[in-house]
Amino acid sequence: MSIDDATTAANDRLADRDDMIVCVGVDKFYGDFQALKGVTATIKEGEVAVVCGPSGSGKSTWIRCINRLEVHQAGDIVVDGIELTNDLRNIEKIRSEVGMVFQQFNLFPHLTVLDNITLAPIWVRKKPRAEAEAMARALLDRVGIPEQAEKFPGQLSGGQQQRVAIARSLAMEPRVMLFDEPTSALDPEMIKEVLDVMKELARSGITMMVVTHEMGFAREVADRIMFMEGGEIVEVGTPEHFFTNPTEDRTKLFLSQIL
Amino acid sequence: MSDSGQVSADREFQEGMEEETASPHEVPSLPMGQWLRKNLFSNWANGILTLLGALAALVALRGVLNFVFSENRQWDAVRTNLRALMTLSYPESQYIRVWVALGFIVGLAGLSAGIWANWGGVSVKRISTWLMGTGAFLAVCVIAREPSVIIGTDGKVVRTVEGSPQRESFMDAMVDRSSWWIAAVLLLAVGAGLWSRFSGPVRRRVEVPVTSVVCVGLGLAVLSLWIAPYGHYAFISATKSYVAESGRTVAFSTKLPWTVMWILLCGFFLVGRSFQRSRYLGLIKGSSNLLWLISPLTLFWVVLRDPALDYGHVISTDLPMGLAFGLLGGALLWGLTRTGIGEAGRITATLLLGFAVFNWVAAFFGWYPMLQKARISFLLLALAALLAPNFIGELAKRRQLVLGWIGVTALVHYLATMINTPSTVELQSTEFLGGLGLTLFVALIVVLLSFPLGVLLALGRTSKFPIFRMLSTSYIEVIRGVPLISVLIFFSVMVPLFLPDGMELAELAAVLTGYTLFSAAYLAENVRGGLQSITKGQYEAADAIGLTSAQRTGFIVLPQALTVSIPQLVGQVISTFKETSLLAIIGLFDFLRVANSVIPAQSEFMGVKREGILLVAMIYFFFNFTISKYSQRLERRVGLGER
Ligand SMILES: Nc1ncnc2c1ncn2[C@@H]1O[C@H](COP(=O)(O)OP(=O)(O)OP(=O)(O)O)[C@@H](O)[C@H]1O
Ligand SMILES: [Mg+2]
Numbered sequence: 001m002s003i004d005d006a007t008t009a010a011n012d013r014l015a016d017r018d019d020m021i022v023c024v025g026v027d028k029f030y031g032d033f034q035a036l037k038g039v040t041a042t043i044k045e046g047e048v049a050v051v052c053g054p055s056g057s058g059k060s061t062w063i064r065c066i067n068r069l070e071v072h073q074a075g076d077i078v079v080d081g082i083e084l085t086n087d088l089r090n091i092e093k094i095r096s097e098v099g100m101v102f103q104q105f106n107l108f109p110h111l112t113v114l115d116n117i118t119l120a121p122i123w124v125r126k127k128p129r130a131e132a133e134a135m136a137r138a139l140l141d142r143v144g145i146p147e148q149a150e151k152f153p154g155q156l157s158g159g160q161q162q163r164v165a166i167a168r169s170l171a172m173e174p175r176v177m178l179f180d181e182p183t184s185a186l187d188p189e190m191i192k193e194v195l196d197v198m199k200e201l202a203r204s205g206i207t208m209m210v211v212t213h214e215m216g217f218a219r220e221v222a223d224r225i226m227f228m229e230g231g232e233i234v235e236v237g238t239p240e241h242f243f244t245n246p247t248e249d250r251t252k253l254f255l256s257q258i259l
Numbered sequence: 260m261s262d263s264g265q266v267s268a269d270r271e272f273q274e275g276m277e278e279e280t281a282s283p284h285e286v287p288s289l290p291m292g293q294w295l296r297k298n299l300f301s302n303w304a305n306g307i308l309t310l311l312g313a314l315a316a317l318v319a320l321r322g323v324l325n326f327v328f329s330e331n332r333q334w335d336a337v338r339t340n341l342r343a344l345m346t347l348s349y350p351e352s353q354y355i356r357v358w359v360a361l362g363f364i365v366g367l368a369g370l371s372a373g374i375w376a377n378w379g380g381v382s383v384k385r386i387s388t389w390l391m392g393t394g395a396f397l398a399v400c401v402i403a404r405e406p407s408v409i410i411g412t413d414g415k416v417v418r419t420v421e422g423s424p425q426r427e428s429f430m431d432a433m434v435d436r437s438s439w440w441i442a443a444v445l446l447l448a449v450g451a452g453l454w455s456r457f458s459g460p461v462r463r464r465v466e467v468p469v470t471s472v473v474c475v476g477l478g479l480a481v482l483s484l485w486i487a488p489y490g491h492y493a494f495i496s497a498t499k500s501y502v503a504e505s506g507r508t509v510a511f512s513t514k515l516p517w518t519v520m521w522i523l524l525c526g527f528f529l530v531g532r533s534f535q536r537s538r539y540l541g542l543i544k545g546s547s548n549l550l551w552l553i554s555p556l557t558l559f560w561v562v563l564r565d566p567a568l569d570y571g572h573v574i575s576t577d578l579p580m581g582l583a584f585g586l587l588g589g590a591l592l593w594g595l596t597r598t599g600i601g602e603a604g605r606i607t608a609t610l611l612l613g614f615a616v617f618n619w620v621a622a623f624f625g626w627y628p629m630l631q632k633a634r635i636s637f638l639l640l641a642l643a644a645l646l647a648p649n650f651i652g653e654l655a656k657r658r659q660l661v662l663g664w665i666g667v668t669a670l671v672h673y674l675a676t677m678i679n680t681p682s683t684v685e686l687q688s689t690e691f692l693g694g695l696g697l698t699l700f701v702a703l704i705v706v707l708l709s710f711p712l713g714v715l716l717a718l719g720r721t722s723k724f725p726i727f728r729m730l731s732t733s734y735i736e737v738i739r740g741v742p743l744i745s746v747l748i749f750f751s752v753m754v755p756l757f758l759p760d761g762m763e764l765a766e767l768a769a770v771l772t773g774y775t776l777f778s779a780a781y782l783a784e785n786v787r788g789g790l791q792s793i794t795k796g797q798y799e800a801a802d803a804i805g806l807t808s809a810q811r812t813g814f815i816v817l818p819q820a821l822t823v824s825i826p827q828l829v830g831q832v833i834s835t836f837k838e839t840s841l842l843a844i845i846g847l848f849d850f851l852r853v854a855n856s857v858i859p860a861q862s863e864f865m866g867v868k869r870e871g872i873l874l875v876a877m878i879y880f881f882f883n884f885t886i887s888k889y890s891q892r893l894e895r896r897v898g899l900g901e902r
Contacts, residue, residue: 096805106800120804
């Protein structure tokens with residue numbers, strides 16, 4: 001199977017899916033500095049999209065615009081048919097449908113692992129506590145740390161904390177998961193345990209957008225890889241295309257540095 | 260690496276953690292001699308410093324003891340005035356009010372202690388060291404104190420030729436103090452007994468709950484009232500004098516109420532603890548917080564006001580009016596939240612607002628009479644109508660608004676009725692309540708009221724809305740730029756102008772308002788320090804899981820910010836408590852002023868000041884030390900949740 005065939009195959013597989021995240025000409029400024037320059041991309045339902053690129057290229061900025069942690073100044077972002085505007089109700093709706101996992105975990109240190117996970121289901125989804133706790137325990141089981149439910153985040157290792165953070169996001173039953181360098185703050189021996197959880201998630205069919213430098217992960221589970229530089233998307237393609245036959249010089253340079 | 264590798268990594272990590280957390284307890288306890296050598300006499304310079312320090316401490320101790328036990332001290336001044344020191348001349352016929360107020364707070368404290376805290380334990384070994392330490396200290400005191408002077412048959416101090424008082428010999432003094440010796444030896448013996456049983460490797464960790472220790476300690480103190488009739492004399496309101504009357508000691512007249520207080524404390528603690536496993540724990544915690552918030556009002560009511568309600572008026576006017584506003588207003592709001600209301604809702608609300616404002620204008624020019632209560636209610640109804648569009652839609656939301664309205668109406672009408680009715684509590688001038696009672700009353704109310712206000716100000720100052728930020732910042736800066744005294748004086752002049760008729764507590768109401776506003780500004784700055792320590796990541800994580808900004812503040816930001824600022828908040832509580840002594844300046848008789856100017860003005864104890872002030876200082880210290888110890892425990896307990 002040639003590379004072009006593979007690309008077409010991947011596109012075919014996703015072709016009949018609905019659009020989950022649509023960005024059209026998104027601009028983002030920090031003062032005078034333009035961090036995003038007309039970013040345009042579509043991510044399909046169930047797709048796993050990996051975003052990579054050199055430091056400062058705007059990866060975090062873009063992914064944070066998608067659940068409105070950053071406000072974009074121009075262009076449109078539509079998530080699952082809901083357009084991101086200043087309307088608070090839309091923002092609330094999108095945030096309860098989009099989970100996010102941060103580089104620094106950002107668990108709530110004053111709550112136990114269980115309370116970290118059940119907080120949003122109880123107060124945002126208005127679930128009964130018993131139901132929320134049952135689901136939280138099931139999620140902890142799924143991310144491989146069922147025995148840590150009663151501990152505080154400070155008592156867990158980095159890898160365990162990041163898995164709790166993933167469970168916390170999943171507890172809202174999101175349709176999209178955003179990951180911003182989920183393994184960059186982890187010691188090498190803990191990266192694998194987090195990546196394993198993410199791979200399992202990818203197979204479960206949830207839409208994922210992952211900013212990462214873990215090229216092994218990208219090669220294995222990504223449907224498409226997007227390469228950013230200087231606030232723009234420079235190249236998009238299947239992993240086969242991306243790793244074996246990149247068209248852009250900048251992509252080649254980046255790959256030569258990172259692989 | 261496969262799954263098994265990952266599991267073993269986890270296990271290793273946990274073991275590492277356990278070792279780390281366990282290690283502080285594992286400080287090997289050295290035998291006494293070795294400990295001394297290691298810490299105090301490690302080299303000869305260290306040894307000399309230790310000896311010098313000990314000598315200085317001993318000299319200071321001797322000075323204090325000689326002062327306390329000097330033949331010149333008139334401790335009768337304090338003993339006779341215990342009642343005055345506690346409440347000054349609060350009318351005896353109304354004394355039950357003080358006890359009810361105290362009982363309310365004590366019960367609530369017990370309940371909260373039971374609900375909230377897992378207080379942990381203290382090891383028996385630790386208790387045994389306390390006992391031995393106290394015993395040893397007592398023994399040192401007995402030895403360090405100068406031998407007493409000799410009192411001759413004429414009741415006067417026997418003097419030497421040079422005129423200095425003659426003292427008994429050291430041996431005689433020791434014999435005289437045999438009861439002290441017995442106490443010291445008893446403490447040492449009990450302590451040593453416990454130590455030898457509980458310092459073995461097996462039983463070293465045996466613990467008793469802190470709460471039991473406190474409960475038993477307070478119980479013993481209360482019990483002593485039944486056994487030893489101390490206090491000697493009581494305030495006799497019939498003769499308006501503080502002088503002796505046999506059989507009427509302070510212990511005698513307060514032993515029953517204190518016993519009730521003790522039972523309330525322990526009983527409500529047990530009740531609270533039984534709630535800990537309850538399904539409704541959240542609800543119960545919320546209600547106990549609410550009780551604390553309304554307790555200032557309750558205290559104010561119980562201690563100071565007892566409105567003489569005219570039931571004819573209540574039934575003919577107050578009640579119907581409240582019901583009318585509650586029900587008709589509720590019906591109106593129900594209508595205004597119908598889905599299809601559209602423009603009509605806004606027009607109604609605007610008209611209502613115009614009418615409400617017009618009422619005030621009319622009242623100002625005296626065009627037509629309308630009860631103030633009604634004017635306030637119309638204004639509130641107009642505001643609710645303006646809010647109504649936010650509640651359009653689901654049944655639950657509409658019900659929220661209507662029930663909220665009925666609740667607010669009930670509260671406003673209740674308060675208005677009570678405040679407008681003259682009080683039956685007969686007060687003898689402004690010094691009706693004084694002493695420690697007044698000090699605690701003011702401190703408690705100010706702390707409880709300034710806490711929510713301070714938190715709101717801090718949130719306002721860090722808010723993203725410029726108007727809130729500006730208002731809070733200027734408020735805080737203005738208050739912090741002004742001395743407390745001037746705030747108190749300002750309010751004692753201004754507040755009486757705004758009080759309704761029949762409210763005779765001008766001075767105190769003024770103090771409470773001014774002091775609360777003052778203290779809130781400082782509290783706000785402490786809380787702001789805590790708010791600033793919350794990382795951006797916490798806000799983002801809360802946003803990302805879909806919390807509203809109120810939920811984010813309540814569940815994520817405030818709990819952490821308050822935890823961080825516990826030391827500063829406790830410092831604020833302590834200084835609020837101590838600075839109540841400034842109340843004296845605007846004419847109130849606080850604890851210190853009773854000792855400093857009331858007692859020395861009595862004909863029996865003309866000019867006797869030092870004894871009272873020493874006692875006052877000791878009691879201040881006792882309270883503040885307890886608060887500070889408690890906060891250390893609190894910090895340790897919540898420290899678990901820290902990073
Ligand atoms: N709050 C901010 N204020 C000003 N400039 C910012 C801010 N956040 C990001 N930037 C700038 O925007 C650009 C893009 O930043 P971004 O964090 O998106 O990069 P990134 O691709 O995620 O890089 P990295 O791999 O290092 O995380 C950078 O040049 C950065 O300096
Ligand atoms: Mg980044």
